[in-house]
Amino acid sequence: MNKVVASIITIGDELLIGQVIDTNSAWMAQELNKYGIWVAHRVAVGDVWEDIWQALDEESRRSSIILITGGLGPTADDITKPLLNKYFGGKMIVDQKALDNVRWIFERVLKRPMIDRNLRQAEVPDSCTVIQNKRGTAPGMWFEREGRIFVSMPGVPHEMKGMMADDILPTLRERFQLPYIAHRTLLTAGIGESFLAEHIKTFEEALPASIKLAYLPNYGMVRLRLTIRAEAPRIPAEAAAGSAISDAATQTPVTEAETLIQQQFDTLRGLVTEWMVTDEDISLQEAIGRLLKTHGKTLGTAESCTGGYIAHLITSIPGSSHYYKGSVVSYANEVKTHCLGVSPDTLAAHGAVSEETVREMVRGALAGLDTDYAIATSGIMGPDGGTPDKPVGMVWIAVGNRQNILAQKFSFRFDRLRNIELTATNALNQLRKFILSTPQ
Amino acid sequence: MNKVVASIITIGDELLIGQVIDTNSAWMAQELNKYGIWVAHRVAVGDVWEDIWQALDEESRRSSIILITGGLGPTADDITKPLLNKYFGGKMIVDQKALDNVRWIFERVLKRPMIDRNLRQAEVPDSCTVIQNKRGTAPGMWFEREGRIFVSMPGVPHEMKGMMADDILPTLRERFQLPYIAHRTLLTAGIGESFLAEHIKTFEEALPASIKLAYLPNYGMVRLRLTIRAEAPRIPAEAAAGSAISDAATQTPVTEAETLIQQQFDTLRGLVTEWMVTDEDISLQEAIGRLLKTHGKTLGTAESCTGGYIAHLITSIPGSSHYYKGSVVSYANEVKTHCLGVSPDTLAAHGAVSEETVREMVRGALAGLDTDYAIATSGIMGPDGGTPDKPVGMVWIAVGNRQNILAQKFSFRFDRLRNIELTATNALNQLRKFILSTPQ
Numbered sequence: 051m052n053k054v055v056a057s058i059i060t061i062g063d064e065l066l067i068g069q070v071i072d073t074n075s076a077w078m079a080q081e082l083n084k085y086g087i088w089v090a091h092r093v094a095v096g097d098v099w100e101d102i103w104q105a106l107d108e109e110s111r112r113s114s115i116i117l118i119t120g121g122l123g124p125t126a127d128d129i130t131k132p133l134l135n136k137y138f139g140g141k142m143i144v145d146q147k148a149l150d151n152v153r154w155i156f157e158r159v160l161k162r163p164m165i166d167r168n169l170r171q172a173e174v175p176d177s178c179t180v181i182q183n184k185r186g187t188a189p190g191m192w193f194e195r196e197g198r199i200f201v202s203m204p205g206v207p208h209e210m211k212g213m214m215a216d217d218i219l220p221t222l223r224e225r226f227q228l229p230y231i232a233h234r235t236l237l238t239a240g241i242g243e244s245f246l247a248e249h250i251k252t253f254e255e256a257l258p259a260s261i262k263l264a265y266l267p268n269y270g271m272v273r274l275r276l277t278i279r280a281e282a283p284r285i286p287a288e289a290a291a292g293s294a295i296s297d298a299a300t301q302t303p304v305t306e307a308e309t310l311i312q313q314q315f316d317t318l319r320g321l322v323t324e325w326m327v328t329d330e331d332i333s334l335q336e337a338i339g340r341l342l343k344t345h346g347k348t349l350g351t352a353e354s355c356t357g358g359y360i361a362h363l364i365t366s367i368p369g370s371s372h373y374y375k376g377s378v379v380s381y382a383n384e385v386k387t388h389c390l391g392v393s394p395d396t397l398a399a400h401g402a403v404s405e406e407t408v409r410e411m412v413r414g415a416l417a418g419l420d421t422d423y424a425i426a427t428s429g430i431m432g433p434d435g436g437t438p439d440k441p442v443g444m445v446w447i448a449v450g451n452r453q454n455i456l457a458q459k460f461s462f463r464f465d466r467l468r469n470i471e472l473t474a475t476n477a478l479n480q481l482r483k484f485i486l487s488t489p490q
Numbered sequence: 491m492n493k494v495v496a497s498i499i500t501i502g503d504e505l506l507i508g509q510v511i512d513t514n515s516a517w518m519a520q521e522l523n524k525y526g527i528w529v530a531h532r533v534a535v536g537d538v539w540e541d542i543w544q545a546l547d548e549e550s551r552r553s554s555i556i557l558i559t560g561g562l563g564p565t566a567d568d569i570t571k572p573l574l575n576k577y578f579g580g581k582m583i584v585d586q587k588a589l590d591n592v593r594w595i596f597e598r599v600l601k602r603p604m605i606d607r608n609l610r611q612a613e614v615p616d617s618c619t620v621i622q623n624k625r626g627t628a629p630g631m632w633f634e635r636e637g638r639i640f641v642s643m644p645g646v647p648h649e650m651k652g653m654m655a656d657d658i659l660p661t662l663r664e665r666f667q668l669p670y671i672a673h674r675t676l677l678t679a680g681i682g683e684s685f686l687a688e689h690i691k692t693f694e695e696a697l698p699a700s701i702k703l704a705y706l707p708n709y710g711m712v713r714l715r716l717t718i719r720a721e722a723p724r725i726p727a728e729a730a731a732g733s734a735i736s737d738a739a740t741q742t743p744v745t746e747a748e749t750l751i752q753q754q755f756d757t758l759r760g761l762v763t764e765w766m767v768t769d770e771d772i773s774l775q776e777a778i779g780r781l782l783k784t785h786g787k788t789l790g791t792a793e794s795c796t797g798g799y800i801a802h803l804i805t806s807i808p809g810s811s812h813y814y815k816g817s818v819v820s821y822a823n824e825v826k827t828h829c830l831g832v833s834p835d836t837l838a839a840h841g842a843v844s845e846e847t848v849r850e851m852v853r854g855a856l857a858g859l860d861t862d863y864a865i866a867t868s869g870i871m872g873p874d875g876g877t878p879d880k881p882v883g884m885v886w887i888a889v890g891n892r893q894n895i896l897a898q899k900f901s902f903r904f905d906r907l908r909n910i911e912l913t914a915t916n917a918l919n920q921l922r923k924f925i926l927s928t929p930q
Contacts, residue, residue, distance in 0.1 A: 064706050066529045067673070068519030069715065072512060075534070079508030089506045090541065092534035094515070097704075101530060108548075124684040125705045126694060160682070167684045206707075208904050233507070242600070244564040244607045254566060264537075265565045266504050267646075275509065351819075357805025358798030361819045365797025368873055368906055376825040379791075379801045379817035381810070385859055389818065389829060419825055433808055464648050466808055 054226045055090045056082055057109035061120035061130055062205060063096045074119050074210055081219060086228035087115065088279075097127050106137060110198045115222065120205035122188040124167045131175070131191075134202055138193050140177035147182055148172040148189040155187055178202075181217050185209045190217070199225070230280045230307050234315040235331040238322055239271045239479045246272055250321050260307070261314055269475040271327065271334070276315055280307035327479065334478050335363045341482065342373035342423075345490045349481075350419030351377040352390050352411040354402060355429035355445060360474045375419045380411070390414030403428050403440050405457045408448035412455050423485065425449050425477050429460075431469045445473050449481040456484060494666045496522055497549035498532045501542055501560035501570055502645060505534045514559050514650055521659060526668035527555065528719075537567050546577060550638045555662065560645035562628040564607045571615070571631075574642055578633050580617035587622055588612040588629040595627055618642075621657050625649045630657070639665070670720045670747055674755040675771040678762055679711045679919045686712055690761050700747070701754055709915040711767065711774070716755055720747035767919065774918050775803045781922065782813035782863075785930045789921075790859030791817040792830050792851040794842060795869035795885060800914045815859045820851070830854030843868050843880050845897045848888035852895050863925065865889050865917050869900075871909045885913050889921040896924060 058078055064070040072094065079089040091112055095101040102121075109116045121130030135142055149172035156164040171187040174180050181190030181201070186209040193200040201218055203210045238246060243265050247254070254263050260280060266273040319329050328337040342349055351360050361377035364370050378389045383402055386392040391414040392407055400406045411426035429445030436442035443464070448457040460476055462469045498518055504510040512534065519529045531552055535541040542561075549556045561570030575582055589612035596604040611627040614620050621630030621641070626649040633640040641658055643650045678686060683705050687694070694703050700720060706713040759769050768777040782789055791800050801817035804810050818829045823842055826832040831854040832847055840846040851866035869885030876882035883904070888897040900916055902909045 063702070063704055063717075064715075065516070066519055066532065067523045067717070068516035068521075068529075069706055069713070070708070071516045076505070076508035076511045079506055081508075083507045089508075090536065090538075092506065094532035096530065098530075123705065123707075125687040127702070127704050162682070162685070165684060165688050167688055208908060242602070244605065245602075247565040248605050248607055262503070262567070264503055264567050265563065266509055267563075268510070273509070275504075277503075277507070353798075353801075357810075358793075358801025358817055358819065359805075361793075361798025361821075362802045362910075365799075365819075365821060366907060366910065370797075371821055371875075375822040376829070377798055377817070377819035377821075378829065379798065379805075379819065381801075381805060381817075382815040382859075385816040388860070389816070389858060418829060419822075420828070435811075467806060468648060470802075470806065 054087050054115070054228055055113045056087050056115040056117060057113040058089060058092045059102075059105050059109060059116060059118045060092070060094045060205070061097065061102055061118065062094075063127070065094045065120075066096045074205065074207055077207070077211060078117060078119075078214065081214060083231055083233070085219065085223055086231045086279075087222065087226070088231070097121060097129055099129060099133060102130065102133055103137065106200070110195075110200070114198055114226075116198065116200045117218075118200065118202040119210055122202065122204045124171055124187070130202060131173075134191060134193065134200075135175035135177070138175060138177040138195065138200075140175045142173045143176045144172055145174045145180045145189060148174065148180060151182060151184075151189075152187045181213055183209055183213060184216070185212045192218075192221075231277065232308065232311050233275055233277050233331070234311055235273055235275045236315075236319060236322065236329040237271055237273050237327040237332075237334065237337075238325040239327050239334075239475075241272065241322075241325045243267045243272050246274070246322070246325075250318065253317060253321055257314060258310065261311060270472050271475065271479075274318065274322070276311055276318065278307050278311040327482065333363075333367075334475060334482070336367050338478055338482050338485075339364070339367050339370055339373060341485050345485070347422040347485070347490075348373055348375050348420075349423045349425070350375045350415045350421035352415035352424060352426040353377055353379045354381060354386070354411070354427055355431050356427045356470055356474050356477070357381060359470050360425060360427070360477060363474055363478070375421050378415060378418065386411065386414075390418060401440065403430060403444060403446055405446055405448075405459070408446040408457055409450075409455050412448045412450045416450070416452060423449070423451050423481060425481050427473055427477050429469075429473060431466045431473075433466060443469055445469075445476075447473065447477045447480055449477065449484045451484075451488065454488075456480070494527050494555070494668055495530045495553045496527050496555035496557060497553040498529060499542075499545050499549060499556060499558045500532070500534045500645070501537065501558065502534075503536045503567070505560075506536045514645065514647055517647070517651060518557060518559075518654065521654060523671055523673070525659065525663055526671045526719075527662065527666070528671075537561060537569055539569060539573060542570065542573055543577065546640070550635075550640070554638055554666075556638065556640045557658075558640065558642040559650055562642065562644045564611055564627070570642060571613075574631060574633065574640075575615035575617070578615060578617040578635065578640075580615045582613045583616045584612050585614045585620045585629060588614065588620060591622060591624075591629075592627045621653055623649055623653060624656070625652045632658075632661075671717065672748065672751055673715055673717050673771070674751055675713055675715045676755075676759060676762065676769040677711055677713050677767040677772075677774065677777075678765040679767050679774075679915075681712065681762075681765045683707045683712050686714070686762070686765075690714075690758065693757060693761055697754060698750065701751060710912050711915065711919075714758065714762070716751055716758065718747050718751040767922065773803075773807075774915060774922070776807050778918055778922050778925075779804070779807050779810055779813060781925050785925070787862040787925070787930075788813050788815050788860075789863045789865070790815045790855045790861035792855035792864060792866040793817055793819045794821060794826070794851070794867055795871050796867045796910055796914050796917070797821060799910050800865060800867070800917060803914055803918070815861050818855060818858065826851065826854075830858060841880065843870060843884060843886055845886055845888075845899070848886040848897055849890075849895050852888045852890045856890070856892060863889070863891050863921060865921050867913055867917050869909070869913060871906045871913075873906060883909055885909075885916075887913065887917045887920055889917065889924045891924075891928065894928075896920070
């Protein structure tokens with residue numbers, strides 16, 4: 051069985067001048083990987099006829115599946131559709147279903163009159179199979195030539211994702227006999243990448259050839275990922291269930307590859323237990339959410355320097371309202387006093403960025419938000435506001451419950467946003483350790 | 491003068507399996523554009539010897555400048571350095587400055603003992619010019635062959651950015667006679683992309699050939715960008731000053747291109763005044779920050795469904811502590827009552843997602859945080875929690891001051907994160923309009 055290889059082409063000047071960050075490619079790659087389709091190449095080109103044409107030529111020499119996003123909007127800088135019409139030869143026709151969809155969106159969702167330009171969204175090359183867009187006006191287009199599949203989708207993330215999930219991925223799975231690919235991921239904190247590598251060197255060197263280990267450092271944490279690729283095709287039902295656990299539960303045969311990667315992952319997990327945050331491919335805030343749910347406890351936050359970012363991370367997880375009660379973002383000192391009960395004397399004597407203040411903030415959050423646990427942060431995120439005593443990047447973090455509060459000082463040395471992110475990560479990890487060390 | 495064209499190659503399996511979103515390329519493209527270097531192609535390849543080699547071959551046929559990031563870490567999956575050593579022919583040598591830097595980072599910054607693996611970070615091919623890394627252990631490498639420049643940098647964003655700003659961009663500016671490129675951007679809200687296009691159709695059709703118009707829709711807003719590209723080289727001092735205004739102020743000659751794009755931009759601005767949020771390339775939260783500073787007013791937020799995201803957007807702007815006092819993130823109803831004074835009767839009669847509740851939240855934030863303006867949000871972000879009466883995506887937003895409160899209902903139909911983002915954007919824009927309509 052041959053390896054099924056895909057390329058992703060993203061189209062748009064906004065990607066090449068850097069006005070927009072491409073998040074679509076990462077999502078598409080994740081989804082394709084789940085089904086054993088390997089993305090070998092990702093390329094971004096501008097709204098330039100020759101460049102798009104050349105990218106189509108090059109990627110079709112490289113891959114059997116070419117996924118294209120962008121350039122399908124109703125404005126003059128969007129040239130993907132006429133280009134594909136010319137590339138695959140044919141003429142433009144109106145697709146009735148797409149036209150009904152555009153009408154429906156304007157009448158029912160947008161409640162605005164439609165203009166000629168919108169109607170043209172329903173025109174497609176007669177050389178393609180139309181993929182209906184349930185979330186927007188631009189239809190997707192599926193072309194085939196010389197055994198290659200080309201799919202053009204809108205660049206709007208939720209429209210692209212819906213089309214991929216509803217139509218494109220299911221069809222690709224039917225069309226190709228796909229290999230088995232699996233990832234096992236764990237997240238560590240508190241150890242640098244090179245020390246981790248040294249620590250698991252013998253393990254890494256002894257890994258079978260079919261398994262690859264990757265180090266993914268981010269926000270002061272390192273994610274370790276094992277990937278196995280085997281020729282054994284996966285049974286569709288298994289792929290849909292998507293995990294080794296459910297495979298076992300439903301008694302379907304677990305392939306040799308699954309056993310092998312699980313064994314290696316168990317060994318790896320044993321080696322890094324000390325620093326392990328979670329052995330699933332989830333975020334720190336998700337891991338904390340599970341901990342709190344398991345113990346039936348609640349959390350509140352009192353954020354100065356992180357300015358609501360910790361609250362945002364926690365509340366971005368569905369169902370977080372079951373354990374998260376809220377935050378007092380006390381950017382001004384008077385809010386620290388009025389809403390969290392931090393004593394004006396403490397602020398005068400030690401300043402807002404001090405151990406004493408974050409301890410009082412934790413107490414204020416526990417009482418005011420009425421929670422079992424609380425986190426407090428106060429620091430100088432930059433670029434301004436630093437002093438010789440308290441330079442930019444200096445942060446106090448405290449976590450605690452009604453019995454005990456732990457405070458710790460950190461020094462970060464990055465830009466404002468990264469300092470905020472690192473403070474949030476460290477605060478969440480400190481809370482995680484605190485919960486684990488607390489008798490429940 | 492020839493157009494100077496660059497390619498960006500990003501290396502790493504994590505980019506191709508979608509575990510990491512590439513933010514580096516966008517930043518690099520923005521910086522290169524400022525200096526008139528056009529990024530024609532961006533490509534992502536995995537940690538695969540042949541794929542990286544092929545990308546180097548292909549991009550060197552296409553561009554004079556090839557910027558490479560990633561694969562320089564201390565672990566076994568990082569193969570960029572040995573590959574470049576082989577590609578450009580030569581042998582590995584220890585760079586003394588890089589070695590001193592690695593030692594310094596371990597002794598002074600990390601305060602950890604160094605291991606052999608870290609020392610090897612100081613080894614470089616003798617065929618390159620070393621670019622010192624002031625923010626990490628992996629040095630950058632500058633190679634030249636047949637008139638092409640290849641620069642390899644670490645993938646860690648702040649290390650790459652530092653190297654670009656300190657060394658690479660200044661050197662590129664010296665080496666190439668660069669064209670003049672300028673962008674003028676304005677942000678609109680409350681009008682769809684196609685209606686905007688229809689509204690400015692005549693303007694767009696009459697644009698001179700040297701100017702391009704792009705539509706960049708995001709979070710329910712549309713950014714319009716004019717780009718001019720002219721052969722006239724920019725005087726270095728002007729480029730450093732970086733804007734038409736400072737050019738005029740310092741009496742340096744303003745080129746024909748600058749006059750031309752400014753005229754067109756003024757026309758465009760006149761056409762879209764009704765929907766214009768800002769005529770600079772800044773975010774909505776930055777525009778609001780400027781408004782508040784100008785009027786000497788303060789802001790507080792009371793966030794339920796946005797869970798701190800509005801506070802995070804506002805506090806990500808340096809200097810926001812001058813006008814932003816804080817937020818009560820009232821995820822739980824008892825926090826709405828206890829910290830914001832929302833009446834339990836209101837919650838019982840109308841529910842948390844209601845006009846009455848968000849109005850009381852605004853009043854509670856104005857009083858409790860003692861601010862001139864306040865924003866409140868309450869809604870159902872999904873995927874769970876919807877009811878027939880109050881489906882997922884239903885949101886109430888209120889903005890106001892002590893004299894007046896305006897509340898509005900919205901219905902979003904996306905996933906949780908996008909619903910949060912859209913609520914935040916709409917709340918901020920509602921506040922912006924409220925401030926503008928308030929006699930100061």
